[in-house]
Amino acid sequence: MGFCAEQLERHAALWHSMLTHPFLIATRDGTIADERFARWMRQDYLFVEAAIPFIAALVPKAPRAHWRPLAGAITALEKELELFEGRARVVGVELRGTPPSFVAHAYIQFLLATALRAGYAEAFTLLYAAEKAYHESWKVVRSGLEETSPWQPFVENWAGSAFAEYVGWLEGELDRLAAAAGEAERERMAETIALTVRYEIAFWQMALTDESWPGLEE
Ligand code: MP5
Numbered sequence: 001m002g003f004c005a006e007q008l009e010r011h012a013a014l015w016h017s018m019l020t021h022p023f024l025i026a027t028r029d030g031t032i033a034d035e036r037f038a039r040w041m042r043q044d045y046l047f048v049e050a051a052i053p054f055i056a057a058l059v060p061k062a063p064r065a066h067w068r069p070l071a072g073a074i075t076a077l078e079k080e081l082e083l084f085e086g087r088a089r090v091v092g093v094e095l096r097g098t099p100p101s102f103v104a105h106a107y108i109q110f111l112l113a114t115a116l117r118a119g120y121a122e123a124f125t126l127l128y129a130a131e132k133a134y135h136e137s138w139k140v141v142r143s144g145l146e147e148t149s150p151w152q153p154f155v156e157n158w159a160g161s162a163f164a165e166y167v168g169w170l171e172g173e174l175d176r177l178a179a180a181a182g183e184a185e186r187e188r189m190a191e192t193i194a195l196t197v198r199y200e201i202a203f204w205q206m207a208l209t210d211e212s213w214p215g216l217e218e
Pocket of ligand 1: 044080130133
């Protein structure tokens with residue numbers, strides 16, 4: 001069994017909590033409150049923006065063969081930002097001007113710190129885990145979302161075949177990096193997967209509940 005399959009099995013309970021999160025279920029069922037979905041849009045827009053310097057910081061550590069796919073990922077992220085802007089216009093949401101929530105801020109710092117401080121295999125693990133998490137999460141939404149929903153373009157973006165292919169590439173490369181890593185590095189990679197999935201759950205939870213900072217609630 002490859003590293004990715006092994007880790008999905010090892011952290012099955014965490015993946016299950018993520019994929020059954022009430023935010024995803026309510027979005028799938030069309031019962032998500034507009035304000036909650038708007039909160040996710042505003043906060044995820046900040047996350048996607050931060051994902052660009054995250055990937056850019058991976059490039060100097062990456063093997064030459066990864067430069068083109070990583071550059072492609074940056075281009076895709078710019079398009080994704082346009083997707084958010086287009087959807088926000090359609091539903092009348094102001095994307096800009098909201099500061100990051102505590103959870104979004106923490107997750108973004110985790111992204112950037114990992115890119116700058118960790119080795120390539122560990123940072124690539126974070127990229128894989130975050131992309132795999134969104135691919136699987138939006139497949140849950142796709143399984144019940146009405147065709148006419150304004151959120152269908154998000155489904156197409158993350159649950160569609162082009163993204164599936166990209167996640168498949170990440171998986172194959174991560175399996176190879178893990179096979180070449182030593183025991184201690186492989187363990188850090190495994191921890192990165194668990195931590196990333198915990199952040200993903202926290203992010204859905206924040207979108208569902210609030211974007212305040214601890215101790216500063218009104
Ligand atoms: C992704 C995302 C997917 N947009 N937001 C969170 C909280 N996790 C993962 O990453 P990308 O870079 O938008 O494909």
